[in-house]
Amino acid sequence: MTKKHVHFVGVGGIGMSSLARWYLAQNWAVSGSDLSPSEITKELEKEGVRVKIGHNSSNLPQKLNVLVYSNALPQNTPEIEGARKLGASVVSYSEALGAIAKTYTTLAVAGSHGKSTTTALLGLCLLSGGFDPTVIVGTKVKEFGGKNFRFGGGKFFALEADEYKGAFFQYVPTSLIITNIDKEHLDFYKTFANVKRAFLRFLGQAVPGGKFVFNRDDAVLWGLRAQILRIAKTKHSEILWYSLHSPMAKKIERVLRIPGRHNVSNALAVYTLARALGVLERRIFSVFRTFSGTWRRMEYCGDLRIATADERGLVRGKTRKETNVEVYDDYAHHPTEIKATLSAFKQSPLEAKLLTGQAANERKKRKIVCVFQPHQAHRLKSLFKEFVDSFQDADGLILLPTYQVPGRDIALDKRYSSEALAKAIIRKYPRKRVLYLEDPKRLKEEIFNMLRGLPSSDGVLVMMGAGDIFQLTSELIKKRISNI
Template sequence: MRIHLGHKASRIHRKLGMVIYNNAIPRDNPEWKRARDLKLPRYSYPQAVGEITKRLTTVAVAGSHGKSTTTTLLGLMLAAGRQDPTVLVGTKVKEFGNKNFRKGKKKYFVLEADEFKRAFLEYRPYAAVVTNVDREHLDVYGNLDGVKEAFLKFLANVNPRGFLVLNKDDANLLSLKDKLEHKKIYWISANGKDAEIARKHIRIPGAHNLSNALLAMRAATALGVPEEKCLKALAAYKGSWRRMEYKGTFRGAKVYDDYAHHPTELQATIRAAHEAYPGKKVWAVFQPHQKERLKLLFQDFVKAFEGLDGLVLLDTYEVAGRDEKPSKITSLALADAVRYGGRSPRQV
């Protein structure tokens, strides 16, 4: 496949079989307009992936947080069970050759199902795993009820002969229980018996990762992988790119890189750091991701840094195509609010 940088209408011609575009591509993009004018078949990325989900036995992993880790673990467990799955995940994975994709030769397709712009509603999986439901992508859904409604639609698209694996410990997800129509639903809890076994094998810190591992294990065993194979894969897994990824030391301090960009994720990562290094001081260097997210969840962000000994805030990362409007809610405003409104940290 030939790769071009930039966008030119001349690259789109009648001999192309189809055009697949990213959801962030605006409708005034020259290549998209040219494809439209030529009446070429056009698919958004989720629509194209959705076609694949209809052809393979797809297990879609959804949730506001923890999708990448859960997807990776499920893929590794299926591989350990000689199921040779194809895996598409939202991070780079060492076991996949530092790529976000694993090409398998058998029927299973493990897919990270992102809810941004309702992408996951394009998928038709055989089974689904949901880690949690939270106030995320509010620029798309408006409020928590809107998020819940979308997840219900996603779950309704799961094959009735398949199954659901859901996190019982997440109150928002559990609140949907009476609206689910599938006959085969596995509710997983970190307070169950399986959690004690998993704790002895897991090597990535944090209660959230234990939950992710349990969900992956239940899905894998439901697909025929022996528990001992799942535990072996779990014990060998040390994490993925930007998922509390160890980077080295700086002046004696251990440095980790994590993609946490939501208040819930920040708190989970901070707790995981304290779990990994009890009694040690924990600092964070944080860059808010998207102005609109910072604005809509501002008060949650103010409280999200509880447990830190120090905090360094960078300017907000502006997402192309999503942060067009100016905002008075900035990293400086967050710094002031944390410094004077939160209980910790005091050093900001």
């Protein structure tokens, strides 16, 4: 029997690749294309996906049932036009995911921040509770074999519900979590009022009789409580609020392995829904104790040994001195996320929770250097003032040029550029060490200089942004800064 064939345009994306894996698990023939090869496309090829580089109608098979395209691509992309000529069903990522989700009892995780970590934790807690869920998440999860997808045999489908371009309007969840609502994706929604209306519309699409889980600490959600209550009443749904000011928050904070108050809040959301669905508390806490985070979310990448200024003494026969630096990679690209992440590092670097006594105290004294690549010119411009105040917990800051998103960005305005941000931060915080670096080739040298100038024996280097900065992180780890 001939297999049905699905083709993904933009298959290297984190969401698209997870959906491709779902079709593979359903025994479909799967192919795809992307503008450039990546770690994800290489992984997919090993799993059986035929990947082509570049967008061309010749990438399509003659017998094609479905073409799924990334929401970031224009409709005149050659493969999209070619698929229509072949008579294939042409759908967006969110439309395809929404159609699949309707065949399950869907549990959606929405919110401006924290969706990926929360979805991963929810999937793991359901798995620990014996529910064997299917999970699609916008990051890689070690417990899912380093993938962004888990295929299960149970009724539950835990998915990350992204609000960009109204993608979550395609989903009809039975139960849901909304972690927070913030000024995000204003390139699409234009106003914050439209963002709030979008989340209420999403809530109104839920299946009657489910569970609605909300963050009591989020001022925007709490301000919408009257509208939320009206929707819940019409749906005969149960409203469940969680808060960091609850006794359970303190209990979770004591056992949760990943640091940060924002992650305690994410775990609280998962605890609230998982318990409502029947997962035992001990099963939930077993996940919290062992979960070490996900790809590009405060991800520990390795240690670097950086020679101090005394290294010059080597030519005079003096002893070499080195600084140990823990290197982390993080996806934060919004002021709220940056603040939460740097605060978490300031309070408790990732490995500090594994230590006790003096050792833990010493780690808390480490200095933090952040290398930040702004993501999307529109975001930087619309939230410029907020970005200026986002790096207070960083002892040193290196700003790279703005990563402009192909097909969904505005022209770069020099008044709101990365260089302008550096100058604005220096004006407001003159004591902070801030550098704008036009040429990333000098990054190793400048990191070395900045860490050397901080009064601390050890440090933490946080590589931050949603663009391609993670590639620079890989280069740093491979080449070792100490070889400068």
